[in-house]
Amino acid sequence: MSRLGRFRNLLEAIAACDWHDAEMVMSAVLEEARADAPLMPFGEIDDDAEFWAAMATYEELRAWFLACGRRLAHRDLxxxxxxxxxxxxxxxxxxxxxxxxxxxxxxxxxxxxxxxxxxxxxxxxxx
Incomplete structure (x- = not known):
């Protein structure tokens, strides 16, 4: 099944659920996805970075940004x-x-x- 097909199935399943149940399940799934730090990139490193940034909380983004900025300041960009x-x-x-x-x-x-x-x-x- 294509990515679009899986996406449509997921949307249909969410729409078929009671909203409170769907919210509880989606929150648990997203929380689990956020539980770990990024692993080795599976594809393009820019795509993986964008994925992890989208999953991060504001506090995580801020901490990563500052830590990366300090490291980049010492590199020849x-x-x-x-x-x-x-x-x-x-x-x-x-x-x-x-x-x-x-x-x-x-x-x-x-x-x-x-x-x-x-x-x-x-x-x-x-x-």
Whole structure:
């Protein structure tokens, strides 16, 4: 059976269940899928990274992002890699925060100079 066929069967099974029962089962399945850290990649590493990021809670994403950022800071990403990373990091900042972040980078200041964003609730079931 194709992936699309399995997907349709799953949707039909969920629709046929009482909502509370479906919610309990889906939450348990998703929680089990989140229980472990990523294993060796089975396919393309970018696809696996996207999968694990989609399954992670906000706290996990934040911790992984900061840990990866510290490791990447000591690697040679090359000019294009550094520009791409900077673009991703600065894209959602307000003009004021972007200017503050760039000024802090120029001066080497580690003092918090940008406004703290409102914390959004993590997507998906909570642990």
């Amino acid at each position: 090359g000019r294009r890699g550094k520009i791409r990373l900077a673009q991703l990091l600065l894209a959602d900042l307000s003009d004021e925060d972007r200017k503050a972040a760039l000024a802090a980078a120029r001066t080497g200041s580690r003092r918090r100079q940008v406004t703290q964003p409102k914390r959004r609730q993590a997507e998906g079931p909570r642990r």
